[in-house]
Amino acid sequence: MLKAFAYRIYPTKPQLKGLEEHLNRTRELYNAALQERRDAYKKTGRSVTAFEQMGSLVEVKEGRPEYRRIHAHVLQGVITQLDRAFQGFFRRVKAGEKAGYPRFKSKDRWDSFHFKQVWDNSRDNWFGPGKPVGSNRIRLPNIGDVRIKWHRPLAGRPKTLTIKRDGEHWYAVYVCEVEPQPLPATGGEVGIDLGVNPNFLVTSDGEFVPAPHYYRKAEAKLRRQQRVVSRRKRGGGGRKKAVAALKRLHRKVRNQRKDFHHKTARKLLEANDVVYHENLSAKAMSRSRLSKSILDMGWGQFLNILYGKAAEAGRRVVGVNPAYTSQICSGCGHVQKVPIGKPYECGACGLVIHRDVNAALNILRMGRGVYPSADGQGLPLGESGEVAHARRPQKPPALAVG
Structure with a gap:
């Protein structure tokens, strides 16, 4: 499985200038590649492929010497990012959803x-970008050996590296291929009901996790x-300082x-082998009068996070249809x-x-x-493998309580 590890980096002023230059040049390349695709389709009715645009990077470097100071993987990654944006656009168009055509990127x-x-892989060692050069530095091509804070060990085999800016902070994000680390089996199962006020979630064991309301407190x-x-x-x-x-x-x-x-997710998974939750559409519910609280x-x-931790810990997380979960009596099915x-x-x-x-x-x-439990308890399955009342019917049936 893949797992991301983010570490804070502390560039010097010259290195910071190099990082900013990389952001500016890659943003410029993204916008130029997007413009090329738009113009090609308007004039000829055909799309420019990512392979064709990657092949033209040699010409870009010949005409713009500043791009020679940027690693080839970085430039290719920009084209790949644009291609994924178009793939998502065409997928949404095909599905009849609101498409959202890829747009030009501003500095912000x-x-x-x-x-x-x-x-x-051929040498079974670090390649080059992001290679540690000491106890507290990593090597970034054409930028230098940047100081990094290894606040936790880097596990597994690194696959990719992303350098990310968050305000005035900079981070190195490694995506690593790691082996799952299953937790000891507990035999426990729990259902959770997500809420907004006063509890973030309530479990079927009667545990209440209060809602922290971090945004409300800082509002x-x-x-x-x-x-x-x-x-x-x-x-x-x-204005820049205020922003x-x-x-x-x-x-x-x-x-x-x-x-x-x-x-919260770690606590749930340490105590239970399976966690059940409602398949809620947070995006749709955020358009209601409770939008601020839900967000x-x-x-x-x-x-x-719960699904990611479950995959690493060898646990199961199962979503169910939320229809009538708050209206059915858990004792008799009324x-x-x-x-x-x-x-x-x-x-x-x-x-009561x-x-x-x-x-x-x-x-x-x-x-x-x-997802039948080990003891075989639970509701009878229909022909499709779903719970009998999982789809919203015209009349809610009584719940079969075993």
């Missing part, structure tokens, strides 16, 4: 460049700093949220609507239970039907 929308290979500072940016003159030094301060605030919120997601929770990022914030009081069997715990129990039972 281009913050990384990429080495597509850092390991020589007043962000609003004040945004007003400072608005008052500064465009293009001036004061940098605003980016630092956003970066802190982003890092706090990611750290919380990593720790503050970062459900999509949390689930991506279906009724329950106001948000109120406990679930079943009108059939009299069960926390609304979110009830939903998590239903998610657990539905998940066991999709």
Whole structure:
């Protein structure tokens, strides 16, 4: 499996100038390659391939000597990035989705460049870009030996290297091929119900994880700093400093949220072999009146982290249809609507239970039907292999409780 390792790098002033030059030149190449594709299609009705554009890089270096100071892998990576953007565009057009034609990149929308290979398989050693030259430095071609903070060991075999700028910080991101490290089996299974307030998630075991609300807590500072940016003159030094301060605030919120997601996911996977969750569309739900709270929770990022950690730890993460999970009684299968914030009081069997715990129990039972548990418990499967009530019907059927 592939795993990313990000390390902070500390370039000197000359090295910083070289990094900025790489960003400017690669952004210029991306925009020129995009313009070439657009013009070719308008004039001839044919598309320029990535292979053709990579072949023309020799001519680019002959006409523009400054491109000779940039590693060939970096220039090829720019063309590959553009080609992937077009592949995504055509895929969305074919699927009937909102396509989003690839657009030109401004300076604020281009913050990384990429080495597509850092390991020589024929020699079984480091290739060149990103090769460690000491205990605290890595070698970047045409930039120099840049100081790096190895805050954790680099595991596996490095495949690619990306140099990324985040505000005034710079990072080296290695993508490595690593072997999974399975955790000891626990025999546990859990269903989780994601929320926004007051809990980030509630488990079928009755555990409540409070919502941290990092963006909400920092919102007043962000609003004040945004007003400072608005008052500064465009293009001036004061505005650049104000924008940098605003980016630092956003970066802190982003890092706090990611750290919380990593720790929460790790805790779930250490205690359970299988984790069941609702297949929620965070993108669609973010258009509702709860959009700010949903985006503050970062459900999509949390689930991506959960799936990634599960693959490394040998665990399973299973998504189920969210239809009626909060309306079905986990005790008898009776279906009724329950106001948000109120406990679930079943009108059939009299069960009184926390609304979110009830939903998590239903998610657990539905998940066991999709991915049967070791003890064989769970809902009966239909002909298609899905739980009988997994698709939203005209009338919700009663839940078969075993």
